[in-house]
Amino acid sequence: MDLTKTVDVFKTYLEKYMALNYAGSLFHWDAATGAPKGGVESRARIMGLLQAEAFVMAISDKMKDFLDALGPELDSLDEITRATYRKCKRDYDSMAKIPPEEFREYAETCALAENCWEDAKERSDYKSFAPWLKKIVEFNKKFIGYRGYTGHPYNTLLDDYEPGMTVEKLDAFFEQIKASVVPLIKKITQSGVTIDDAFLGVPVPKAKQERISALLMDALGYDTNRGMLRESEHPFTTGFGKNDVRMTTHYHESAFLSSLYSVMHEAGHAIYDQNSADAIANTVLDGGVSMGVHESQSRFYENIIGRSRGFWKRFRPELVGILGGEFKNISAEKFYLAANIAKPSLIRIEADELTYPLHIMVRYEIEKAVLSEKDFDADSLPEIWADKYEEYLGVRPRNDAEGILQDVHWSSGLFGYFPSYAVGSALASQFLFFMNKDINAERLVEAGDIGAINGWLKEKIHQHGSVKMPEDLIMEVCGEPLDSKYYTDYLEKKFGAIYGV
Ligand code: ZN
Numbered sequence: 001m002d003l004t005k006t007v008d009v010f011k012t013y014l015e016k017y018m019a020l021n022y023a024g025s026l027f028h029w030d031a032a033t034g035a036p037k038g039g040v041e042s043r044a045r046i047m048g049l050l051q052a053e054a055f056v057m058a059i060s061d062k063m064k065d066f067l068d069a070l071g072p073e074l075d076s077l078d079e080i081t082r083a084t085y086r087k088c089k090r091d092y093d094s095m096a097k098i099p100p101e102e103f104r105e106y107a108e109t110c111a112l113a114e115n116c117w118e119d120a121k122e123r124s125d126y127k128s129f130a131p132w133l134k135k136i137v138e139f140n141k142k143f144i145g146y147r148g149y150t151g152h153p154y155n156t157l158l159d160d161y162e163p164g165m166t167v168e169k170l171d172a173f174f175e176q177i178k179a180s181v182v183p184l185i186k187k188i189t190q191s192g193v194t195i196d197d198a199f200l201g202v203p204v205p206k207a208k209q210e211r212i213s214a215l216l217m218d219a220l221g222y223d224t225n226r227g228m229l230r231e232s233e234h235p236f237t238t239g240f241g242k243n244d245v246r247m248t249t250h251y252h253e254s255a256f257l258s259s260l261y262s263v264m265h266e267a268g269h270a271i272y273d274q275n276s277a278d279a280i281a282n283t284v285l286d287g288g289v290s291m292g293v294h295e296s297q298s299r300f301y302e303n304i305i306g307r308s309r310g311f312w313k314r315f316r317p318e319l320v321g322i323l324g325g326e327f328k329n330i331s332a333e334k335f336y337l338a339a340n341i342a343k344p345s346l347i348r349i350e351a352d353e354l355t356y357p358l359h360i361m362v363r364y365e366i367e368k369a370v371l372s373e374k375d376f377d378a379d380s381l382p383e384i385w386a387d388k389y390e391e392y393l394g395v396r397p398r399n400d401a402e403g404i405l406q407d408v409h410w411s412s413g414l415f416g417y418f419p420s421y422a423v424g425s426a427l428a429s430q431f432l433f434f435m436n437k438d439i440n441a442e443r444l445v446e447a448g449d450i451g452a453i454n455g456w457l458k459e460k461i462h463q464h465g466s467v468k469m470p471e472d473l474i475m476e477v478c479g480e481p482l483d484s485k486y487y488t489d490y491l492e493k494k495f496g497a498i499y500g501v
Pocket of ligand 1: 265269
């Protein structure tokens with residue numbers, strides 16, 4: 001077969017592969033947004049089969065033939081085909097060693113575990129979830145055994161979400177953050193400065209919060225013609241290519257900022273995906289380049305745009321127009337300060353921008369430990385979790401729901417994912433620094449011109465999908481690799497000013 005023909009057949013093969021992946025994601029979306037409870041087990045079986053089928057395609061002899069045929073011809077291929085080859089080769093090399101039957105069993109286990117986690121969280125009953133967690137960890141350890149690792153076993157999983165990331169790099173990364181953030185939190189606590197946020201607890205009916213969601217999606221540039229917003233227990237974004245990128249939120253009546261910021265966060269993920277170049281739509285390259293870079297975009301919209309003074313100056317009138325009542329007496333400055341209270345707390349997704357990375361550090365240290373322990377003791381985790389929260393944040397969960405059961409990730413097998421959140425926050429600050437060399441981000445937010453910011457991000461980051469490797473993309477945008485100093489500088493400057501420390 002000549003090269004052009006091989007490339008064509010390869011791309012047709014991948015189209016089917018993506019269709020299977022999309023079908024699996026659609027089941028996942030459906031399960032999280034209101035599918036009937038009674039169907040859990042049959043759906044888990046279907047999801048397991050779909051994922052296993054996609055898995056088989058990624059590691060089949062046919063895939064190997066494609067890779068063998070294209071490998072020696074890379075120089076004569078265009079950039080997109082080269083990147084497609086690279087991505088498939090990475091997946092092939094990492095997964096071909098896992099027996100498909102075990103992978104199917106794993107996918108089915110995760111689908112059931114996620115359902116069990118939901119119930120366990122509702123009842124705050126970790127004991128009922130512990131056997132599932134143990135199973136998932138054992139699967140991951142077995143898979144790492146098949147796949148092999150260099151340095152630390154955790155590195156294999158970290159690399160899945162952030163190519164090139166290692167325990168060594170993350171240890172240094174968190175060390176730097178700890179050195180800056182922990183003393184800063186201490187100074188803030190000792191400053192005696194208190195910020196009034198009582199008004200944030202005033203109940204806001206769901207209908208009003210839905211109007212706020214619509215306002216924000218529009219203002220940020222999320223295209224609802226190619227997406228939709230629904231409700232789920234834990235907010236997330238999923239997609240079936242750039243033309244159908246969906247997101248969810250969760251409305252809390254007495255904490256309207258929770259959904260306001262979760263919508264801004266998920267919109268950051270979704271806009272990234274919607275902005276992929278047409279040339280890579282519905283291919284394996286459609287969507288973000290790594291979890292860390294993806295998270296940098298959600299953090300950018302949530303924190304750098306949403307928690308800025310400019311945002312509240314610009315959007316306060318429209319927001320209080322919807323909120324009504326006593327909110328009409330709250331100034332933009334009061335909203336800005338209340339949205340930026342730095343106070344150690346228990347729930348990661350409700351955490352403020354400053355204490356947030358410490359929540360991730362707790363999870364990072366636990367994952368690192370459980371993946372290297374020979375006999376993993378699932379029963380001891382709530383205690384370990386609580387001790388770490390006490391050590392880094394000075395707070396201790398009173399029950400499992402506000403402790404170890406708060407996140408969905410482990411139930412769906414996402415070990416190695418959490419560090420991307422901290423890497424993403426750091427990258428967001430780094431991108432902001434370089435963006436400000438071209439445009440004035442805060443002034444644009446204050447003018448309500450998010451389009452100019454979207455344009456910058458689209459050109460530099462979004463349009464490329466995963467055509468480039470994350471390190472190369474970061475180098476092209478910043479002229480240097482990930483550096484946490486932009487993050488700690490940003491945090492020190494912002495929170496130092498708010499608290500006068
Ligand atoms: Zn996110």
